[in-house]
Amino acid sequence: xxxxxxxxxxxxxxxxxxxxxxxxxxxxxxxxxxxxxxxxxxxxxxxxxxxxxxxxxxxxxxxxxxxxxxxxxxxxxxxxxxxxxxxxxxxxxxxxxxxxxxxxxxxxxxxxxxxxxxxxxxxxxxxxxxxxxxxxxxxxxxxxxxxxxxxxxxxxxxxxxxxxxxxxxxxxxxxxxxxxxxxxxxxxxxxxxxxxxxxxxxxxxxxxxxxxxxxxxxxxxxxxxxxxxxxxxxxxxxxxxxxxxxxxxxxxxxxxxxxxxxxxxxxxxxxxxxxxxxxxxxxxxxxxxxxxxxxxxxxxxxxxxxxxxxxxxxxxxxxxxxxxxxxxxxxxxxxxxxxxxxxxxxxxxxxxxxxxxxxxxxxxxxxxxxxx
Amino acid sequence: xxxxxxxxxxxxxxxxxxxxxxxxxxxxxxxxxxxxxxxxxxxxxxxxxxxxxxxxxxxxxxxxxxxxxxxxxxxxxxxxxxxxxxxxxxxxxxxxxxxxxxxxxxxxxxxxxxxxxxxxxxxxxxxxxxxxxxxxxxxxxxxxxxxxxxxxxxxxxxxxxxxxxxxxxxxxx
Numbered sequence: 001x002x003x004x005x006x007x008x009x010x011x012x013x014x015x016x017x018x019x020x021x022x023x024x025x026x027x028x029x030x031x032x033x034x035x036x037x038x039x040x041x042x043x044x045x046x047x048x049x050x051x052x053x054x055x056x057x058x059x060x061x062x063x064x065x066x067x068x069x070x071x072x073x074x075x076x077x078x079x080x081x082x083x084x085x086x087x088x089x090x091x092x093x094x095x096x097x098x099x100x101x102x103x104x105x106x107x108x109x110x111x112x113x114x115x116x117x118x119x120x121x122x123x124x125x126x127x128x129x130x131x132x133x134x135x136x137x138x139x140x141x142x143x144x145x146x147x148x149x150x151x152x153x154x155x156x157x158x159x160x161x162x163x164x165x166x167x168x169x170x171x172x173x174x175x176x177x178x179x180x181x182x183x184x185x186x187x188x189x190x191x192x193x194x195x196x197x198x199x200x201x202x203x204x205x206x207x208x209x210x211x212x213x214x215x216x217x218x219x220x221x222x223x224x225x226x227x228x229x230x231x232x233x234x235x236x237x238x239x240x241x242x243x244x245x246x247x248x249x250x251x252x253x254x255x256x257x258x259x260x261x262x263x264x265x266x267x268x269x270x271x272x273x274x275x276x277x278x279x280x281x282x283x284x285x286x287x288x289x290x291x292x293x294x295x296x297x298x299x300x301x302x303x304x305x306x307x308x309x310x311x312x313x314x315x316x317x318x319x320x321x322x323x324x325x326x327x328x329x330x331x332x333x334x335x336x337x338x339x340x341x342x343x344x345x346x347x348x349x350x351x352x353x354x355x356x357x358x359x360x361x362x363x364x365x366x367x368x369x370x371x372x
Numbered sequence: 373x374x375x376x377x378x379x380x381x382x383x384x385x386x387x388x389x390x391x392x393x394x395x396x397x398x399x400x401x402x403x404x405x406x407x408x409x410x411x412x413x414x415x416x417x418x419x420x421x422x423x424x425x426x427x428x429x430x431x432x433x434x435x436x437x438x439x440x441x442x443x444x445x446x447x448x449x450x451x452x453x454x455x456x457x458x459x460x461x462x463x464x465x466x467x468x469x470x471x472x473x474x475x476x477x478x479x480x481x482x483x484x485x486x487x488x489x490x491x492x493x494x495x496x497x498x499x500x501x502x503x504x505x506x507x508x509x510x511x512x513x514x515x516x517x518x519x520x521x522x523x524x525x526x527x528x529x530x531x532x533x534x535x536x537x538x539x540x541x542x543x544x545x
Contacts, residue, residue, distance in 0.1 A: 322385070353396050355385040357438060364386045368399035 027100030
């Protein structure tokens with residue numbers, strides 16, 4: 001009887017059959033579970049009376065047999081003996097101690113027609129194993145691999161889900177750009193209606209939205225023409241700001257500005273670099289990619305002559321006496337990286353000389369060469 | 373012993389950093405060369421130890437807190453070496469250098485002239501007599517003196533002798 005536990009019928013379980021007036025025997029001894037109902041499902045056997053529910057997992061059953069009882073009116077089958085495996089049950093049940101390896105079901109009159117066969121068949125099917133089978137297989141390396149694969153699949157699905165919204169946003173954003181284009185055209189037509197000042201301001205907002213029709217890789221079949229077109233776009237975007245900063249701009253800054261202008265369909269650093277390399281093969285390009293000796297890449301306007309830069313550095317050195325890259329960058333408004341390149345270029349041309357000390361690297365006018 | 377007339381470069385911070393630009397570096401090292409020779413002549417310094425370099429005001433301008441690093445001192449001394457104005461004391465280590473503000477040949481000439489002027493030709497005199505005489509030879513490092521005398525030996529104008537009380541030399545006419 002210790003294989004029994006307190007458990008109610010799960011609504012998800014399918015009832016195979018049920019009968020009334022059954023008394024449970026623990027071994028040969030009659031128990032207090034008298035004349036209740038029994039229910040058989042695919043994995044469990046229930047005995048219930050009123051509020052009391054007992055369940056026996058079918059996996060404990062080794063085999064069942066009928067016993068014949070002799071009565072005054074001849075013999076009839078009234079009892080089913082159920083032989084059981086030892087218990088490994090940890091759930092609470094009506095009996096805790098082991099008394100025997102079998103229990104008996106005693107029917108009031110006789111075992112209903114066909115119940116024994118159905119019971120036998122249910123045990124034979126071993127439905128309780130089905131849920132467990134995959135777990136048994138999932139051991140060892142194969143199991144681990146399968147586990148990982150399933151986890152990846154799950155995260156794939158969630159990532160795709162997460163970016164679905166973004167895709168929609170991209171589609172809408174394209175429309176937004178279209179609308180802004182339309183508005184700016186309309187404004188052009190109705191130039192008189194609003195003041196010039198407002199128009200200019202509004203236009204600058206719209207331009208801030210970025211490039212109308214960004215060059216994307218998907219619209220090209222071969223990467224060479226993609227880069228050539230991209231290169232033209234970059235020149236268009238960067239030319240004005242390049243002149244503003246004095247003709248030279250480090251590639252990192254170019255990257256930020258170009259992607260800021262595109263807003264969407266951002267470029268990868270590699271694509272940008274490849275496109276910039278195209279500038280040097282095109283002789284008519286107003287902007288060139290320049291590699292400094294240290295390997296720093298920068299875009300340089302063709303107007304921006306080295307001699308002009310050198311003159312500027314010499315001027316700055318004359319004013320302040322000595323300059324670190326940091327100081328030069330603030331005084332002429334370029335990045336520190338470029339300022340350093342300028343100073344090194346000046347040094348290479350004999351216009352400046354260096355002073356390395358605990359205070360850092362500083363540059364002075366090259367008095368060594370000047371004196372003579 | 374007068375004070376050194378420091379050149380303008382001495383208070384110019386980049387002077388204490390070896391310049392990477394070749395043209396600039398040449399000018400810089402030229403300036404270093406003449407400064408080192410002037411300084412050593414004035415202070416009668418015959419040997420410079422690179423590791424001790426920063427204790428010399430020559431290589432350490434405390435006024436602008438700049439000093440020449442040991443590697444840079446070596447670079448400067450190599451320039452001196454190339455013009456015959458320096459030599460390694462010990463060939464195996466590059467840390468101790470002779471500074472020849474007169475080249476060894478010049479020293480040889482000076483020694484022989486001293487011998488002629490003091491009527492020492494065809495006589496033996498000790499190193500002590502030479503290095504304690506008045507004039508240019510006063511305080512001359514013995515190592516350099518030997519080198520100079522060896523030059524005279526080659527010219528067959530002198531011969532180094534080993535005496536009981538130290539080394540000596542005999543001058544020939």
